[in-house]
Amino acid sequence: METHQQQQQQAGDHIQDNFGNKNSYPCRQSSTRWTPTSDQIRILKDLYYNNGIRSPTADQIQRIAAQLRQYGKIEGKNVFYWFQNHKARERQKKRFTPATAPPPLPPPHFDHINHHLPTMQIQSHHHHYHHQEPPPPPHPLYTHPHKLYTTHHIGVGSSSSSQGVMAVGCGYGSVAMEKSFRECSISPPGESKTSGGISRNIGSRSRIGVDPCSFFDKFKPKTYEMLENH
Amino acid sequence: METHQQQQQQAGDHIQDNFGNKNSYPCRQSSTRWTPTSDQIRILKDLYYNNGIRSPTADQIQRIAAQLRQYGKIEGKNVFYWFQNHKARERQKKRFTPATAPPPLPPPHFDHINHHLPTMQIQSHHHHYHHQEPPPPPHPLYTHPHKLYTTHHIGVGSSSSSQGVMAVGCGYGSVAMEKSFRECSISPPGESKTSGGISRNIGSRSRIGVDPCSFFDKFKPKTYEMLENH
DNA sequence: ACGATATGAATGAATG
DNA sequence: CATTCATTCATATCGT
Numbered sequence: 001m002e003t004h005q006q007q008q009q010q011a012g013d014h015i016q017d018n019f020g021n022k023n024s025y026p027c028r029q030s031s032t033r034w035t036p037t038s039d040q041i042r043i044l045k046d047l048y049y050n051n052g053i054r055s056p057t058a059d060q061i062q063r064i065a066a067q068l069r070q071y072g073k074i075e076g077k078n079v080f081y082w083f084q085n086h087k088a089r090e091r092q093k094k095r096f097t098p099a100t101a102p103p104p105l106p107p108p109h110f111d112h113i114n115h116h117l118p119t120m121q122i123q124s125h126h127h128h129y130h131h132q133e134p135p136p137p138p139h140p141l142y143t144h145p146h147k148l149y150t151t152h153h154i155g156v157g158s159s160s161s162s163q164g165v166m167a168v169g170c171g172y173g174s175v176a177m178e179k180s181f182r183e184c185s186i187s188p189p190g191e192s193k194t195s196g197g198i199s200r201n202i203g204s205r206s207r208i209g210v211d212p213c214s215f216f217d218k219f220k221p222k223t224y225e226m227l228e229n230h
Numbered sequence: 231m232e233t234h235q236q237q238q239q240q241a242g243d244h245i246q247d248n249f250g251n252k253n254s255y256p257c258r259q260s261s262t263r264w265t266p267t268s269d270q271i272r273i274l275k276d277l278y279y280n281n282g283i284r285s286p287t288a289d290q291i292q293r294i295a296a297q298l299r300q301y302g303k304i305e306g307k308n309v310f311y312w313f314q315n316h317k318a319r320e321r322q323k324k325r326f327t328p329a330t331a332p333p334p335l336p337p338p339h340f341d342h343i344n345h346h347l348p349t350m351q352i353q354s355h356h357h358h359y360h361h362q363e364p365p366p367p368p369h370p371l372y373t374h375p376h377k378l379y380t381t382h383h384i385g386v387g388s389s390s391s392s393q394g395v396m397a398v399g400c401g402y403g404s405v406a407m408e409k410s411f412r413e414c415s416i417s418p419p420g421e422s423k424t425s426g427g428i429s430r431n432i433g434s435r436s437r438i439g440v441d442p443c444s445f446f447d448k449f450k451p452k453t454y455e456m457l458e459n460h
Numbered sequence: 461a462c463g464a465t466a467t468g469a470a471t472g473a474a475t476g
Numbered sequence: 477c478a479t480t481c482a483t484t485c486a487t488a489t490c491g492t
Contacts, residue, residue, distance in 0.1 A: 031483075033472050055477095057448045058457050077454040081473060088477065089471080095478095096291040096306035263468050263487070285480070311469060318481070319467080452477095454474085 034078040039071040044082055054087050056080070264308040269301040274312055284317050286310075 036044070047053045047064065056064060056079065065076045266274070277283045277294065286294060286309065295306045451457040 031472095033483080035472090055450050058451045059448050061451070061457060076457055078472080080451060080454050080457055082471095084477085085471065085473085088479085092288070092478080093307065095288040096295070096310055098292060098306075261488090265468085265488070288478095308468080312467090314480085315467065315469085318483090322482080 034074060036074070036078070036082070037072040040068045040074060043068060043071075044079070044086075048083065048086060054083060056083055264304060266304070266308070266312070267302040270298045270304060273298060273301075274309070274316075278313065278316060284313060286313055 044064075047056075053060065058076075061076050061079045065074055065079045068074045068079065274294075277286075283290065288306075291306050291309045295304055295309045298304045298309070449456075
């Protein structure tokens, strides 16, 4: 999925939108749409997979966006859509690829491409549960009761020095992170059936699918398939 | 578009391994991307044009993929993307028909290719209608064919009342679009471009727009709008 | 070998 | 949440 990442030379390169426009560089990413940077994606995924955030609250969205802004332009809605889409696609895929060959997955050792991941903890306070078991995907028990965003302080810890590092409480240490399946993951219990109900706010259940978190580099142009599918 | 077609292997030379050959990889296709076989394409088009399927449901996708698997390797997502792309491109092309540019191109006309072949029969018989050109451009009436083919069950062959055919909507002459307020901010803070830059700035508390009422922000926005206006 | 084109794949943004 | 639309990236393939 997001493995190959498009181009996002929002850096110095002129972007050259290939449309009728020949505008040169007025607005960054001339295209009107947000083009996430690698760091932004990395963080978003981290929040998604390692922190179980699936449908952030408005509050969280704002904070996340604020943090991600360090790595490039971004707005709240981008964060909002990102989570929506990521989640939806994860499910969708599962949906139309139910029994189809969920094969053995060769353990393509996931390289540890960049391990300088800025890990961010939006709102974890001092609660460090043990649920931090990101790397070993096997068990997403994740009872995660957390999500009590009572704090206003963003945990943001993003990394800092070049390298790993976590800084933040639950951040996993990085490393290892095996990539596993995607669609055949854990059962998709109906979970949130909030339909008629009301609330459903805070809980934000997540069935966690702990996954991969692939890092893509601009260097790694090739397929994502290996990791993704399945 | 569907004019030139790539009839690749499958016939004489089996270049690619296809089938989950245990060759070396578990199941990963050796090739990067799915390369539909002639039969698969024929069937897909048949479903598209003769059965009016434009956006198959997850359910249909599964079945279609299962059927097409007889003719070569294929996954649900391939079917999904195929329909998405086919539809999008058909529309896209049509969209650029501002009068000044008469469509010199004779319609694709793929049909008749082989009628000696399989006409998908996902779960029912199949009927053959006269394949009518799907995109007769002139008329953008567009009554929103959305889901005309409401079948919940792949109508592939006929689903209830056959009516295969029709559904062609695609008119799509209007492109209203007005809500877009794309912003184009000027000089964003872009320094830390993609990856690499790990500038750090710890304490960065959220600052963000910090609106007056940020107390009860814990709600989950259903749409981006909600987030925005809050 | 390129360059153009067709088209598979991905994903941001919306809408229902 | 599910679906859909628009764009864009990536690559297979063909023409010259």
